[in-house]
Amino acid sequence: MPVHVDTLDDVASILERLCKSRAGAGPGAAVAATMNFVVFIDDDAHRRWVLERAERIAEKHPSRMIVLDSTHAIKGVDVSCGSSEGTGATIRNERLDLGIAALDHESIVATAHQLTIREIPTVLWWSGARLLESRTFLGLAENADVVVIDSSGKAHDEETLAELCTFAERHPHVALHDLAFLRLAPWQEMIAQFFDDPALRADLFALSAVEIESGSAAEALYLGAWIGSRIAWEALDSHTFRTRDGRSLSFERIKNGEQRRILRVTLRSDHSTYAATLCGERVVRLSVEGANARPPWLVSLHAVSSTSLIERAILAPGADKMFEATLATLRGLMR
Amino acid sequence: MLTQPGAPPASDGHVLNPLREGLSSDHVTDPCTIVFFGATGDLMKRMLIPAMWNLRLENLLPTSYAIVGFSRSNLSDDDFRAQMKDAVDQFSRSGPAKDPLWSDFAQHVQYVSGDFDDPRPFKKLRAQLEDNDKKLGTQGNRLYYLSTPPSVFGKIIDQLSAAKLGPKDQEQGWSRIIIEKPFGTDLDSARALQAEVIKVFEERQVYRIDHYLGKEPVQDIMALRFANVIFEPIWNRRYVDCVQITAAETVGVEGRGGYYDNAGALRDMIQNHVINLLALVAMEPPISPSADHIRDEKYKVLSALRPIAGADVSKVAVRGQYGAGVIDGKGLPSYRQEPSVDPNSNTETYASVKFLIDNWRWADVPFYLRSGKRLARKYSEIAINFRQIPHRIFGETGDTIEPDALVMKIQPEEGVTIRFNAKIPGPKMHIRSVTMDFNYGTGFGVVSAPAYERLIGDAMRGDATLFTRWDAVETAWQIVMPILEDWRGSVATDFPNYPSGSQGPSSADALLAADGRTWRRI
Numbered sequence: 085m086p087v088h089v090d091t092l093d094d095v096a097s098i099l100e101r102l103c104k105s106r107a108g109a110g111p112g113a114a115v116a117a118t119m120n121f122v123v124f125i126d127d128d129a130h131r132r133w134v135l136e137r138a139e140r141i142a143e144k145h146p147s148r149m150i151v152l153d154s155t156h157a158i159k160g161v162d163v164s165c166g167s168s169e170g171t172g173a174t175i176r177n178e179r180l181d182l183g184i185a186a187l188d189h190e191s192i193v194a195t196a197h198q199l200t201i202r203e204i205p206t207v208l209w210w211s212g213a214r215l216l217e218s219r220t221f222l223g224l225a226e227n228a229d230v231v232v233i234d235s236s237g238k239a240h241d242e243e244t245l246a247e248l249c250t251f252a253e254r255h256p257h258v259a260l261h262d263l264a265f266l267r268l269a270p271w272q273e274m275i276a277q278f279f280d281d282p283a284l285r286a287d288l289f290a291l292s293a294v295e296i297e298s299g300s301a302a303e304a305l306y307l308g309a310w311i312g313s314r315i316a317w318e319a320l321d322s323h324t325f326r327t328r329d330g331r332s333l334s335f336e337r338i339k340n341g342e343q344r345r346i347l348r349v350t351l352r353s354d355h356s357t358y359a360a361t362l363c364g365e366r367v368v369r370l371s372v373e374g375a376n377a378r379p380p381w382l383v384s385l386h387a388v389s390s391t392s393l394i395e396r397a398i399l400a401p402g403a404d405k406m407f408e409a410t411l412a413t414l415r416g417l418m419r
Numbered sequence: 420m421l422t423q424p425g426a427p428p429a430s431d432g433h434v435l436n437p438l439r440e441g442l443s444s445d446h447v448t449d450p451c452t453i454v455f456f457g458a459t460g461d462l463m464k465r466m467l468i469p470a471m472w473n474l475r476l477e478n479l480l481p482t483s484y485a486i487v488g489f490s491r492s493n494l495s496d497d498d499f500r501a502q503m504k505d506a507v508d509q510f511s512r513s514g515p516a517k518d519p520l521w522s523d524f525a526q527h528v529q530y531v532s533g534d535f536d537d538p539r540p541f542k543k544l545r546a547q548l549e550d551n552d553k554k555l556g557t558q559g560n561r562l563y564y565l566s567t568p569p570s571v572f573g574k575i576i577d578q579l580s581a582a583k584l585g586p587k588d589q590e591q592g593w594s595r596i597i598i599e600k601p602f603g604t605d606l607d608s609a610r611a612l613q614a615e616v617i618k619v620f621e622e623r624q625v626y627r628i629d630h631y632l633g634k635e636p637v638q639d640i641m642a643l644r645f646a647n648v649i650f651e652p653i654w655n656r657r658y659v660d661c662v663q664i665t666a667a668e669t670v671g672v673e674g675r676g677g678y679y680d681n682a683g684a685l686r687d688m689i690q691n692h693v694i695n696l697l698a699l700v701a702m703e704p705p706i707s708p709s710a711d712h713i714r715d716e717k718y719k720v721l722s723a724l725r726p727i728a729g730a731d732v733s734k735v736a737v738r739g740q741y742g743a744g745v746i747d748g749k750g751l752p753s754y755r756q757e758p759s760v761d762p763n764s765n766t767e768t769y770a771s772v773k774f775l776i777d778n779w780r781w782a783d784v785p786f787y788l789r790s791g792k793r794l795a796r797k798y799s800e801i802a803i804n805f806r807q808i809p810h811r812i813f814g815e816t817g818d819t820i821e822p823d824a825l826v827m828k829i830q831p832e833e834g835v836t837i838r839f840n841a842k843i844p845g846p847k848m849h850i851r852s853v854t855m856d857f858n859y860g861t862g863f864g865v866v867s868a869p870a871y872e873r874l875i876g877d878a879m880r881g882d883a884t885l886f887t888r889w890d891a892v893e894t895a896w897q898i899v900m901p902i903l904e905d906w907r908g909s910v911a912t913d914f915p916n917y918p919s920g921s922q923g924p925s926s927a928d929a930l931l932a933a934d935g936r937t938w939r940r941i
Binding site: 248269270272273274275276277279280281285287309314316364368370381382383384386406407 | 440450
């Protein structure tokens, strides 16, 4: 059972409660933590969803989880220690739920910082709506080794992406991960598959149009920017790239379907059309038509949960160079 | 690290696929046909076809591929596909196969029936492979997988050569061959098989599979040793008292009595799996993670194993055979009562051997290896037992100060445990052993792919790191041959000498007791 502390003013008191809670796990209990896991929530509708996923991660990765809850759902601090089932002797995670609705950003940042364990990395999962406009985000991110956000599926995808680009430029030392980008890995693999065949590879450098149909903007923008970053395209505006040999290339986004889902990616050269089309819940049909025509083939589209994506971000060693290169191209698209 | 974007040329002058860089599968598998000999056998159903299916689900197969089953049973393509579907439904880690992906996969599955003595089906196989090259775009690349009984390995290789299916007959593409263990039944037969193999394939085209080496914790032995600075300085005779490597099973021969009665624990486990573990633990740091550099070091350390003279076998090796007993409350028969086993069998179901390595790092440090069936618990581990502290200043007279130990757990748990001593809280300086555990499952929250998936994928990509090179195979046979010959030439009058569900024969305890040591408890 969590122990409740009424006020956040006294960090020492919170840590003292944590020690008492630890002792409750039994004599000889050992504490093992691999990270501070700071989770920020400011949306009532999203709160349960975020907490469930954060809990799943904390169950697997011994950690001190600090939930910064700005939704008025709690006041004060709930302190608890989870012990592994069966042994009862090893504390697998520690958890502090802080009701921060009434606090100013400086107090939130300072309190969170004092509650972290110094010797281990700090991962910030920011589920808040805005980035640069939030001084709390900037403060927490400054103290984090890894920052995880999800730019997709919000009301202002494109604004969030623009803020993310700016943040990444200003804070190159922070290992930044966006779930919206991580979610694209299966589609990146599929698009790459077209050009694994050496006979088709030259066409990659002769593409004249990219068209992406998706339920939210972030996926299409990221995928377009990723392709562009790998082939050294320069983004002239939100709908046009310039290739290395000076040709213009159109980039069209069609909004259709569920949020966070891609329905179709089409790449066109003068001679051939490469299409990856969702044709079932978890199956994508790849086809090449025109001069380079190939028999169509199916690939499975793995449903990767948000929990798994956050884990990938946590376990990734350092900054994601591919993501950084994509963001650099994305900046041009967002101009 | 990503290279500059654009169109970077590869060392062979070809333009690489820039979209691949930075993706999880940045090393792409060439289009190819994989031919499984012995395709209606148990290994195919339980391991190989589920591995292929899961590689397909993970999108790790090339875009252009074909799977050809070759076996004696007279089946049509559709019959074979139906058998494979049943096998996947029953044994795949991803559960039953579903459409439309299964139908798409099944279109790539073909079957050739025929006897391994008959050249005609090999001609048919050649026609099928050439057809695949034309119609499916497999580009002349072939991976042959021998999952048959070892007695027909040589025949199949001869027939491949006669049908002009060997690498020397190819105008385009590559050919590789995966050979299941055991590679020979003794040194002579292994050399004879090797002579057959190299008539057709070059060593770099031969992938001798030992599925143990595909297990994630086995691969982590090198990471533990060579990606950390804290272990390597104490990884030598100055700090290590002994090394114990255990591969214990609770199962018996499980319907393989006919095979096992001609093999035994020494051939089945010690000569390959367990000696490979020894090599990984004892080898010097390779200069790079490349297949050849790692295999060079493994060969070097195996070459440094002190040869065992025939007269000394009884001093360094112990054999056992299980009798009746109880495991998990279930009464079990003795080995000699198992189906297809000679009722007077002299075959060992347990073997333990003490090895010494004659080099600077390991001089006088014994490596105790043991493997057995129907033991008290199923587990595999490597235990590095460190020396006693040189001078004892803590603890009451009655306290035991255990030496430190580092244990690499391979199965069923996968992880690392370090045992060290700590003070029991209180006014007196009482000391007790405690452990620190690292478990892969909870530590990283990811489940590693089964060994066969990893190894087949590696062979398709041409990465031989986790496969055994001939020089190591030959050396391992040379090491165990004196024991094999001694045991073959003498009847074990005490068989059966350990009950099912026990720690093994008491003579194994005596082997260590003679050195003043004890086995870690199974």
